[in-house]
Amino acid sequence: MADLTSTANTDEAKHTKIGIWDFYQERLPKTASLGIGVPFFKRFQVSQDAPYLWTMLKDIGKDQSCAVLIGLLASCKLASALLPAVSLWYSGQLLTIAQNTIDLRTVDTSLLMTIASYRLGCGLLIQGVSRFENALEPLLAARLQRHYSIHMFRARSRLDVPTWNDKIVQDKLSRTSQMIMGPSKDPSTVVLELLETVLRLSTGVVSIVSQSLVLARVLRGQPDGPLLVTATCLPHIVRLMSMNTMLSKWTSIWMIKSSDKDFIKSEGLKLAIQSNSHRQEIVAGGMGAHLFNEYRSRVMRLGDAIIDMNDVVYERGRRARTNFWELIQPLLEQLPQVVFTLRAAAQPLSIPISLASLNMVLTTTNDFNREIVQMYFRSLRLGISLNAIRNIYQVNSIENQIQDGQVAYPESNSDLIAGISVEFRNVFFKYPGAADYVLRDVSFKLERSQLCVIVGKNGSGKSSVLKLIARIYEPTKGTILIDGYDISTLKLVDLRRAMAMLFQDYSILPLSIGDNIGLGDPNHYEDIDRIQEAARLGGADGLINKLPEKYDTYLEKPVPDSFSQLPEGTTELFGQPVDAGKQAGYFGSSLSGGQLQRIALSRTFMRSLSSDHSVGLLLFDEPSASLDPAAEHDLFERLSNLRGQKTMVFSTHRFGNLTRHADVIIHLNDSLVEDTGTHIDLLAKPDGGYAKLWKLQARAFLGEDS
Numbered sequence: 022m023a024d025l026t027s028t029a030n031t032d033e034a035k036h037t038k039i040g041i042w043d044f045y046q047e048r049l050p051k052t053a054s055l056g057i058g059v060p061f062f063k064r065f066q067v068s069q070d071a072p073y074l075w076t077m078l079k080d081i082g083k084d085q086s087c088a089v090l091i092g093l094l095a096s097c098k099l100a101s102a103l104l105p106a107v108s109l110w111y112s113g114q115l116l117t118i119a120q121n122t123i124d125l126r127t128v129d130t131s132l133l134m135t136i137a138s139y140r141l142g143c144g145l146l147i148q149g150v151s152r153f154e155n156a157l158e159p160l161l162a163a164r165l166q167r168h169y170s171i172h173m174f175r176a177r178s179r180l181d182v183p184t185w186n187d188k189i190v191q192d193k194l195s196r197t198s199q200m201i202m203g204p205s206k207d208p209s210t211v212v213l214e215l216l217e218t219v220l221r222l223s224t225g226v227v228s229i230v231s232q233s234l235v236l237a238r239v240l241r242g243q244p245d246g247p248l249l250v251t252a253t254c255l256p257h258i259v260r261l262m263s264m265n266t267m268l269s270k271w272t273s274i275w276m277i278k279s280s281d282k283d284f285i286k287s288e289g290l291k292l293a294i295q296s297n298s299h300r301q302e303i304v305a306g307g308m309g310a311h312l313f314n315e316y317r318s319r320v321m322r323l324g325d326a327i328i329d330m331n332d333v334v335y336e337r338g339r340r341a342r343t344n345f346w347e348l349i350q351p352l353l354e355q356l357p358q359v360v361f362t363l364r365a366a367a368q369p370l371s372i373p374i375s376l377a378s379l380n381m382v383l384t385t386t387n388d389f390n391r392e393i394v395q396m397y398f399r400s401l402r403l404g405i406s407l408n409a410i411r412n413i414y415q416v417n418s419i420e421n422q423i424q425d426g427q428v429a430y431p432e433s434n435s436d437l438i439a440g441i442s443v444e445f446r447n448v449f450f451k452y453p454g455a456a457d458y459v460l461r462d463v464s465f466k467l468e469r470s471q472l473c474v475i476v477g478k479n480g481s482g483k484s485s486v487l488k489l490i491a492r493i494y495e496p497t498k499g500t501i502l503i504d505g506y507d508i509s510t511l512k513l514v515d516l517r518r519a520m521a522m523l524f525q526d527y528s529i530l531p532l533s534i535g536d537n538i539g540l541g542d543p544n545h546y547e548d549i550d551r552i553q554e555a556a557r558l559g560g561a562d563g564l565i566n567k568l569p570e571k572y573d574t575y576l577e578k579p580v581p582d583s584f585s586q587l588p589e590g591t592t593e594l595f596g597q598p599v600d601a602g603k604q605a606g607y608f609g610s611s612l613s614g615g616q617l618q619r620i621a622l623s624r625t626f627m628r629s630l631s632s633d634h635s636v637g638l639l640l641f642d643e644p645s646a647s648l649d650p651a652a653e654h655d656l657f658e659r660l661s662n663l664r665g666q667k668t669m670v671f672s673t674h675r676f677g678n679l680t681r682h683a684d685v686i687i688h689l690n691d692s693l694v695e696d697t698g699t700h701i702d703l704l705a706k707p708d709g710g711y712a713k714l715w716k717l718q719a720r721a722f723l724g725e726d727s
């Protein structure tokens with residue numbers, strides 16, 4: 022078999038080629054094993070994140086019940102940290118009694134009983150405190166969960182579209198729950214973990230210091246004490262070094278990628294053949310046999326080079342675990358035994374007491390070791406948790422990219438009765454992060470109450486014009502005026518209240534149909550009469566009334582049912598409907614595109630009624646794209662009856678009633694305004710783009726030159 026592994030090194034990274042994979046790993050300094058925890062602290066910028074611990078404590082402290090629970094938890098942890106030292110003290114006392122018994126050949130029974138009972142009492146108390154602590158934790162977890170779910174909901178609900186789509190913001194949001202060495206967690210779990218870590222780190226220090234002091238005092242008279250302590254501690258120190266070396270390698274930055282064209286294609290073919298969404302295309306296009314041949318030939322060509330990515334990751338873990346400290350550790354573990362045996366051979370008389378001391382020292386150092394190892398891991402997690410906490414608090418203050426204006430609009434509601442005027446002055450626009458302008462030097466003016474239709478081919482910029490009017494995005498250059506005001510000076514909440522918009526890429530929220538429609542006007546969200554009226558106007562009432570739960574139907578079920586051991590083909594269980602593939606009560610996938618569009622339209626109708634004077638501008642982006650011709654006709658009929666004097670802007674591909682009755686048609690071509698005018702004006706320019714498109718559509722309908 023060919024050698025599939027090759028290595029190429031650079032200053033900061035080591036590159037290894039393993040089969041089809043390129044594996045890059047950060048180079049670590051040679052001293053990584055000595056600086057215990059240093060790599061982590063450097064990576065997670067602990068000093069920068071630490072102030073957020075205080076922010077978090079202040080925030081949780083405002084919730085009195087949380088503050089009380091945290092206080093109780095801290096007391097328990099402190100008690101748990103101190104009790105082992107007390108217990109050790111009594112063990113020392115028992116040792117002294119044993120020493121005296123050997124020396125004096127007599128024993129003080131009552132003192133022995135008292136000390137022994139105190140020692141036992143300590144053990145019981147440690148148990149009790151630990152149980153109380155365990156009972157407190159779920160209570161605190163539940164309160165924190167509530168607190169942070171509200172916190173995160175608020176943080177997310179206030180973000181506008183460009184900010185939400187910003188990759189850095191998305192990264193920040195995902196890092197509020199990200200754990201590096203485990204699954205992603207709820208922010209409250211991260212907070213609880215951080216609280217635990219901080220409490221345990223502080224009490225760990227208390228525990229180690231108190232036990233060391235007691236141990237030093239207890240062993241003061243023991244000639245073998247220091248030697249035994251050194252011999253028992255040494256293996257633990259070496260184990261810590263070994264762990265640190267392993268973790269430094271383990272947590273170094275790494276990347277695995279494949280640029281092998283055959284492998285990438287074969288994986289694409291595999292995805293295509295496995296996924297439900299491509300089955301129709303594959304069957305109808307007779308692609309099955311071709312895809313199979315393609316897949317087989319590529320996989321055969323790659324041969325043994327196909328290595329599971331998990332195996333590459335595993336190999337990395339195996340290499341990380343192998344280091345010098347790990348090798349010498351088993352030798353050092355024998356050290357206490359050897360030291361003890363040598364001492365016993367030199368001074369046979371001291372064997373019994375040395376044995377008791379050795380036992381005590383071993384138990385204590387084992388406790389120390391456990392505590393130190395736990396502290397080590399906790400301090401590593403501290404960096405990760407602190408980083409998540411910083412993001413949890415920073416997401417609340419992310420600045421929206423669309424700046425709010427100061428001017429209240431309109432001065433009075435009656436101002437909107439006659440509609441809203443809209444003017445674009447030399448507007449240029451490109452989407453955030455995109456290279457090309459999608460609108461260039463666009464200028465037009467719509468008077469109040471006018472009906473405007475924007476036409477143009479796919480990608481000419483029609484939807485973008487509507488999104489700029491709703492201030493979903495900001496023009497890159499130029500000005501948009503709303504009733505003569507620069508749009509950027511108006512208060513966003515007022516501007517959006519004054520208009521209703523149906524997006525081409527509308528979405529149905531994972532809520533009931535009633536909620537989906539009602540949210541078109543948050544002020545009348547639960548007004549069922551208004552919701553039913555909006556559904557009637559949007560042409561959705563018929564289909565909704567046929568659904569078993571009518572307006573309470575969820576199109577997408579946010580809380581799925583869970584089943585276990587379900588026999589194949591089960592459709593009912595315990596009198597409840599069961600559909601393992603499609604959750605019961607879920608109708609989203611069985612509604613057609615046109616039916617979904619009617620529901621989205623109904624949402625817009627919540628605020629499009631002519632009686633509603635708080636809205637003066639209606640924006641419809643391809644409202645009839647999925648409607649049949651009869652439904653489209655009815656829709657435009659209803660819209661013209663309801664419109665009153667509101668200004669209306671449509672974007673559409675279809676020429677017909679709408680364009681014929683429009684006061685202004687804007688013809689966009691490749692991000693530029695090619696023509697503006699009425700239907701008659703534009704047809705009068707036979708070489709104009711609009712006239713050409715109109716003729717093209719008319720010819721398709723009439724089947725002749727028209």
Ligand SMILES: Nc1ncnc2c1ncn2[C@@H]1O[C@H](COP(=O)(O)OP(=O)(O)OP(=O)(O)O)[C@@H](O)[C@H]1O
Pocket residue numbers: 452453455459477478479480481482483484485486525672
């Ligand atoms: N969110 C976005 N980010 C980047 N580019 C976008 C985004 N939305 C649209 N575009 C691009 O902007 C251009 C104009 O798109 P727009 O949706 O405004 O055109 P349209 O005329 O409404 O098209 P259609 O008739 O197909 O709906 C297109 O090239 C599109 O790819």
